[in-house]
Amino acid sequence: MTLLRSITTAVGIALLGATAAGLxxxxxxxxxxxGVGLLAAGLSASSLPDRAVREQGRRQAPNPSFxxxxxxxxxxLAEGFADPERRRAEFERMAAGGARTIWLQYLAHGDxxxxxxxxxxxxxxxxxxxxxxxxxxTVWLGTRxxxxxxxKDEVPVRIWKDAGDRxxxxxxxxxxxxxxxxxxxxxxxxxxxxxxxxxxxxxxxRLAAISRAHIRRLRTLVPGLPVAVVLGPxxxxxxxxxxxxxCRWIEVVRPDVLVVMDGVGTGHVDVTQLDAVYAxxxxxxxxxxxxxxxxxxxxxxxxKPDPVRLIRQMQAAERRASEVVAFDLPHxxxxxxxxxLLLAGRGPAGVALEAEAVRAPVGDWLxxxxxxxxxDFVPVSxxxxxxxxxxxxxxxxxxxxxxxxxGSGFAGAGSMEPFxxxxxxxxxxxxxxxxxxxxxxxxxxxxxxxxxxxxxRLRGDVAVPAEPDPSAGQEAPAQPALSPEExxxxxxxxxxxxxx
Numbered sequence: 001m002t003l004l005r006s007i008t009t010a011v012g013i014a015l016l017g018a019t020a021a022g023l024x025x026x027x028x029x030x031x032x033x034x035g036v037g038l039l040a041a042g043l044s045a046s047s048l049p050d051r052a053v054r055e056q057g058r059r060q061a062p063n064p065s066f067x068x069x070x071x072x073x074x075x076x077l078a079e080g081f082a083d084p085e086r087r088r089a090e091f092e093r094m095a096a097g098g099a100r101t102i103w104l105q106y107l108a109h110g111d112x113x114x115x116x117x118x119x120x121x122x123x124x125x126x127x128x129x130x131x132x133x134x135x136x137x138t139v140w141l142g143t144r145x146x147x148x149x150x151x152k153d154e155v156p157v158r159i160w161k162d163a164g165d166r167x168x169x170x171x172x173x174x175x176x177x178x179x180x181x182x183x184x185x186x187x188x189x190x191x192x193x194x195x196x197x198x199x200x201x202x203x204x205x206r207l208a209a210i211s212r213a214h215i216r217r218l219r220t221l222v223p224g225l226p227v228a229v230v231l232g233p234x235x236x237x238x239x240x241x242x243x244x245x246x247c248r249w250i251e252v253v254r255p256d257v258l259v260v261m262d263g264v265g266t267g268h269v270d271v272t273q274l275d276a277v278y279a280x281x282x283x284x285x286x287x288x289x290x291x292x293x294x295x296x297x298x299x300x301x302x303x304k305p306d307p308v309r310l311i312r313q314m315q316a317a318e319r320r321a322s323e324v325v326a327f328d329l330p331h332x333x334x335x336x337x338x339x340x341l342l343l344a345g346r347g348p349a350g351v352a353l354e355a356e357a358v359r360a361p362v363g364d365w366l367x368x369x370x371x372x373x374x375x376d377f378v379p380v381s382x383x384x385x386x387x388x389x390x391x392x393x394x395x396x397x398x399x400x401x402x403x404x405x406x407g408s409g410f411a412g413a414g415s416m417e418p419f420x421x422x423x424x425x426x427x428x429x430x431x432x433x434x435x436x437x438x439x440x441x442x443x444x445x446x447x448x449x450x451x452x453x454x455x456x457r458l459r460g461d462v463a464v465p466a467e468p469d470p471s472a473g474q475e476a477p478a479q480p481a482l483s484p485e486e487x488x489x490x491x492x493x494x495x496x497x498x499x500x
Contacts, residue, residue, distance in 0.1 A: 054067070054069075054318070054322075057069070057098040058098075060098055061097055061098045061343075062097060062343065062344050062345035063342055063343060063344065063345040063347070065311055065314070065315075066310065066311055066314050066339075066342040066343055067097075067098060067314075067324070067343075068094070068097065068098075068099055068296075068324055068325060068326050068343065069098075069099060069100055069101060069323040069324055069325055070094070070099050070100055070101030070102060070103060070137075070323065070325040070326075071094060071099065071101075071102060071103070071325055071326045071327070071328060071329040071333055072102075072103040072104075072105050072295065072325060072326065072327045072328040072329065073102050073103065073104050073105060073128070073328060073329050073330060074105045074106075074327075074328045074330065074331060075104070075105065075106065075107075075109075075112075075114055075124075076330060076331070081114075081124040081127075081128075084127055084131065086330075087127075087128065087131055087330070088131050088134070088135070090329055090330065090333075090334070090335075091131050091132055091134075091135035091137055092135050093335070093340075094135070094137070094329065094333075095135045095136050095137055097343050097344070099137065100136075100137060100138065101137060101138055101139070101140060101185060101323070101325065102128075102132050102137050102138070102139045102140070102329070103139075103140045103142070103188055103259075103325060104125075104128065104139055104140065104141050104142045104188070105142045105145065105188070105190065105328065106142040106143065106144060106145040106190045107125065107141065107142055107143060107144065107170050107171075107174055108143075108144040108145070108166075108170045109144070109145040110145075110147070113170070115170065115173050115174065115177070123177075125141075125174070125177070125178060126177070126178065126181070129178060129181045129183045129184065130183070132183045133181075133182055133183040137183070138183050138184070138185035139183050139184060139185055140185050140186045140187065140188040140228060141171075141174055141178065141184065141186075141187055141188060142188045142190045143167035143168070143170050143171045143174075143187070143188070143189060143190045143191075143218075144163075144166050144167040144169075144170040144190060144191075145190045145191075146163035146166065146167070146190075146191060148162075148163060149163050149191055149192055149194070150192070150194060151196075152196050153196065154195075154196070154197075154199070154203070157203075157206050157207065157210070160191075160207055160210055160211075161210045163191045164191055164210060164211060164214040165214075167189065167190055167191055167214070168214055168217055168218060171187065171218055171221060172221060175221035175222050179221065179222040179225075184222070184225065185226075186225055186226040186227060186228055186256070186257065187218055187222075187225060187226070187227045187228065188228050188230070188259070189214075189215065189218065189227060189228065189229045189230070189255070190230070191211075192230050192231065192232065192261075193229070193230065193231035193232070193246065193249060194231070194232045194233075194261075195242050195245060197242060198242040198244060198245050199242065199245045201248070204245045204248045204249055205248075205252075207249060208248060208249045208251075208252035208253060209252065211229075211249065211252070211253045212252050212253050212254075215227055215229075215253050215254075215255065226256035226257060227255050227256050227257070228255060228256065228257035228258070228259050228293070229250075229253060229255040229257075229258060229259070230258075230259040230260070230261065230295070231246055231258065231259075231260055231261070231281065232260065232261035232262075232263055233263055233268070233269065233277055241276065241277065241280050243280040243283070243284065246280065246281070246284045247283065247284040247287060250284045250285070250287065250288055250290070251284075251287055251288060254288045254290075255288070255290050256290060256291065257290055257291045257292075257293055258281060258284065258285040258290045258291070258292050258293070259293045259294075259295050259325075260277065260278065260281040260292065260293070260294060260295060260321075261295045261297065261327075262274055262277065262278075262294065262295060262296055262297055262313060262316070262317065263277070263297065264296075264297050264309070264313055264421075264424075265297025265298065265299040265300050265301060265305065265327070265332075266297065266300070266301055267300070267301035267302075267420070267424055268424075269424070270423055270424035271309060271312045271313060271316065271421070271422055271423065271424075272423070274312075274313065274316035274317075275316055275319065278292075278294065278316060278317065278319065278320035278321065279320065281320070282320045282321075291322050291323070292320060292321045292322055293321055293322065293323045293324075293325060294317030294318075294320065294321035294323070294324045294325070295325055295326070295327055296310070296313045296314060296317055296324060296325070296326045296327070297313075297326075297327050298310055298313075298326045298327065298332045298333060298337070298338070298339035299327070299331070299332040300420060301420060302420070303418055303419060303420050303427075304337075304338050304417075304419050304420065305338055305339070305419060305420050305421055306338075306419035306420060306421035306422055306427075306428040306430075307338055307341075307342055307347050307348060307419075308421060308422045308428065309419075309420065309421025309422040309428075310338065310339055310342055310421075311342070311347075312421075312422055326339060338419070348387050348389070348430070348432075348459060349386040349387055349432065349434075349459060349460075350385075350386035350387050350459030350460040350461060351459060351460070351461070352457050352458070352459060353379050353383055353385075353457070353458040353459065353460055353462070354379065354380050355377040355378060355379040355380070355440075355457075355458045356377070356378075357375045357376065357377055357456045358375070358376040358377075358378075359373065359374070359375060360373065360374045360376070361373065364450075365446075365450055365451035365452070365453070366449075366450035366451060366452050367450060368450065369446060369449070369450040369451075370446060370451070371445070371446055372443060372444065372445060372446070373443070373444045373446070373451055374441055374442065374443050374444070375390070375441070375442040375444070375453070375456055376439065376440075376441050377439060377440045377441075377442075377456075377458055378438070378439045379437070379438075379439075379458065379462075381462055382436065382437070382438055382462075383436075383437050383458070383460045383461065383462055384434060384435065384436055384437070384460050384461045385404065385433065385434075385435055385436075385437035385440060385458060385459075385460040386432065386433065386434050386459050386460040386461070387430065387431065387432050387433075387458070387459035387460065388402055388416065388430070388431040388440060388442065388456075388457075388458055388459070389428055389429070389430055389455075389456065389457050389458075389459065390416065390428070390429040390442060390444075390453060390455075390456045391422075391426055391427070391428050391429075391453070391454045391455045391456070392426065392427050392429065392451070392452055392453055392454065393423070393425055393426050393427075393452040393454055394425045394426075394449075394452070395447055395448060395449025395450060395451075395452065396418070396427050396447060396452075397444040397445055397446055397447055397451055398445045398446065398447040399415060399416075399444075399445045400415065400416040400429045400442055400443065400444050400445070401414065401415045401416065401442070401443050402414060402415075402416060402431045402440060402441065402442050402443075403440070403441045403443070404435055404437050404439070404440050404441075405437065405438050405439040405440070405441075406435065406436045406437060406438060407436075407438055410439070410441055413431065413433060413435065414431065414433075415431075416429040416430060416431045416442070417429065417430055417431075426454065434460075437460070440458060442456070
């Protein structure tokens with residue numbers, strides 16, 4: 001699992017006519033929504049979320065619709081380990097939101113190792129463990145990340161073994177240093193199962209035998225410490241998930257925890273396909289009684305994720321996983337990120353407003369390819385406009401800008417920013433503000449292709465007019481005439497009420 005996560009992911013799922021009673025031995029294959037339902041119906045409680053634990057955390061979270069149990073932490077000297085104050089603040093922020101775990105992605109990557117001698121006798125890993133403990137968090141320690149296992153082609157068996165051998169060497173050193181640290185929660189076996197296609201039975205047998213030997217050795221380093229392994233779909237969208245291979249490998253390796261990458265951030269999986277990915281992974285985890293952890297990719301591809309996309313990812317993960325974590329804290333969950341704002345309960349402002357979009361020019365923008373096009377919105381009543389959302393599908397426009405009319409004519413209000421999602425090939429263009437508005441106009445500049453606008457909406461609050469004063473413009477009611485004696489009394493004592 002890299003920052004770029006250069007894997008290709010495939011989706012579609014089915015079950016080989018297995019009944020719930022036969023799922024313990026049947027291998028799930030993939031073919032469509034019916035298969036997903038059958039597989040889900042047969043899952044035991046061991047692979048389903050602990051609703052009581054999660055619901056308790058959700059109730060206390062600032063945003064119950066986007067609640068994380070933890071986050072991955074990708075080591076980066078420039079963004080975390082060289083700034084311990086920032087790291088401590090990030091840990092405290094996650095803990096305050098209900099998180100319980102930090103997943104250190106790796107201890108070594110290529111020629112870089114956190115276990116090498118550091119200047120001034122600094123131990124960055126111990127610092128991270130200490131900071132986690134102070135924040136009330138526990139840490140899953142990664143081993144060694146090896147880019148050779150990310151190939152779109154089948155990884156040679158000798159490379160698979162060498163990657164595991166090197167990861168084990170790192171783990172042996174880490175166990176000697178940190179094996180008794182109170183914040184240590186478990187091992188995260190970093191070599192990833194991201195096969196580009198379904199491997200044959202003989203190949204799976206060889207890969208699984210190698211991994212089993214590595215995991216058995218890993219378990220001896222700190223007796224009783226649980227082991228997590230990671231897998232992710234690895235093919236092209238629409239291809240079959242290698243569920244048979246996943247399950248055969250899992251049955252041999254027998255981890256305590258199975259982490260599944262969702263693949264949405266890299267753009268290889270659409271959010272509509274996530275149920276298939278999680279159903280396959282949950283079926284494999286269920287066979288060995290492993291706990292399923294969902295790894296939600298809260299980044300890209302190539303731009304910020306749209307909040308709606310992130311919430312849909314979360315919903316899919318929660319339907320299967322006992323825990324949901326995100327990738328990753330120092331980069332894509334930093335304080336001003338889309339995901340961090342969602343965690344803090346700060347989503348798109350305002351409610352959807354009733355306003356029909358009028359297109360100009362008329363016609364099919366996708367085929368006509370106008371150089372410029374506009375969408376005019378006229379709300380049914382005056383509003384305080386807080387947001388505008390335009391969802392486009394590839395080919396996307398080059399730019400969008402917005403102008404608002406507050407009663408004195410249209411005036412430019414700035415450009416709209418694109419976010420990835422909610423779909424794999426979709427962008428959501430957003431404008432945020434807080435201005436009175438009688439009408440809004442969005443101008444779209446066409447790119448290399450035509451324009452394909454899927455949905456558009458305004459967000460804000462209806463401007464409620466002030467309640468009219470019923471006495472305004474009316475003459476005061478006539479008062480009864482006063483006697484000379486009453487006039488004399490009132491003039492002498494102004495504070496005395498008139499006699500009734």
